[in-house]
Amino acid sequence: MNRGPNIFDFLVENKIPYFVTDTTKSEEQNRDDIIAAIEAERVDFVFQYWAGLDGLLHMVGNKSPEVPAKLRVYEDWIEKVLAAAKKHYSEVHLYIFSDHGMANCDELVDLKAKIDALPVKMEKDYAVVYDSTMARFWFFNDNARKQIHESLGKVPEGRIMPDDELQRYRALFPDRKFGETIFLMREGVLIVPSHMGERPIRAMHGYHPTDPQSYATLCTNQPAIPDDVTHIPHICRIMEKTALLAKEKNSA
Ligand SMILES: [Zn+2]
Known part of the structure; x- marks a missing residue:
């Protein structure tokens, strides 16, 4: 980042082994690399960034049938990653989020x-x-x-x-x-x-934050999202808390 620490500085500082997307590789290659890291139990935190949906939405708009089709593909990949994680780790916290919405331009x-x-x-x-x-x-x-x-x-x-x-x-x-x-x-x-x-x-994307199609997404396999998480930057708090939880589990 141009200034200020980010989640990866936090992970390094706290000596939490992590995986992060290599943006020079394809989405499929990154997916396979994550699963390999999980199966080898090399990491306690995974940050996976898939940029394909953004690119597709820019091209075809948010009403195209190609969008749900792409989401189905991601769903399948997430299930595979989750299945691997559940096999190798006692507890798995999953968060899926977007960093912006998308409005059709007419x-x-x-x-x-x-x-x-x-x-x-x-x-x-x-x-x-x-x-x-x-x-x-x-x-x-x-x-x-x-x-x-x-x-x-x-x-x-x-x-x-x-x-x-x-x-x-x-x-x-x-x-x-x-x-x-x-x-x-x-x-x-x-x-x-x-x-x-x-x-x-x-x-x-890049319209007013309260415009109807500016809203982002946050999903989890946890029972609830903390009340203090109401804006996109707050996702960093979830990541920090979850990473520390993984660290505590390991040292217990
Ligand atoms: Zn974009």
């Missing part, structure tokens, strides 16, 4: 054309980064700020994120390194062209 907006048409100029008066779902602006003079804010105000497909709202979602940074002004699109609206791609794709 509307395209050429935000760049609207901003380019203004008399203020990129690089000289302002800087901009067009993501797929939001645009980030930095201003070098007040005239640029005023003109761009006015122009954005006439785009009904999105809105400028107010500071208090950014603050509430812990996305307000004092140095404004992610943009002095962040213009967020309504769910399902895609900025095209953007710096993320020239061509539209079927679905995207």
Whole structure:
């Protein structure tokens, strides 16, 4: 990570042997490597990341029959991993989670054309980064700020994120390194062209956290999810607690 510790620092610090996905290998190879590590009883913690579903959803959208078919494949793989773990370990805690939702994109907006048409100029008066779902602006003079804010105000497909709202979602940074002004699109609206791609794709994530299709998933084979786990970053707490449990079991 750019800054701050992550779960793998925690595992190293606590001397908990773990497996983590090698992103240079295929999903199938990673699945087989996990099962091998479990069968050899080499690890007490496994972090498996499958990126295939994200890629598929971007391409085909969230209503395609290909999506449940892919989930069936994952279900089968998870069952295989779980069966191996249950054979070699006395207790198995399984958590399955996603790190974002996915919204179908049915509307395209050429935000760049609207901003380019203004008399203020990129690089000289302002800087901009067009993501797929939001645009980030930095201003070098007040005239640029005023003109761009006015122009954005006439785009009904999105809105400028107010500071208090950014603050509430812990996305307000004092140095404004992610943009002095962040213009967020309504769910399902895609900025095209953007710096993320020239061509539209079927679905995207990165909309407002409370938009209906922004919700992520958390499933477990445990009786309950702790009450203090309500946001995606809290999954780290579950991982830390579960890893420590495995360590205690081993030293008992
Ligand atoms: Zn994605």
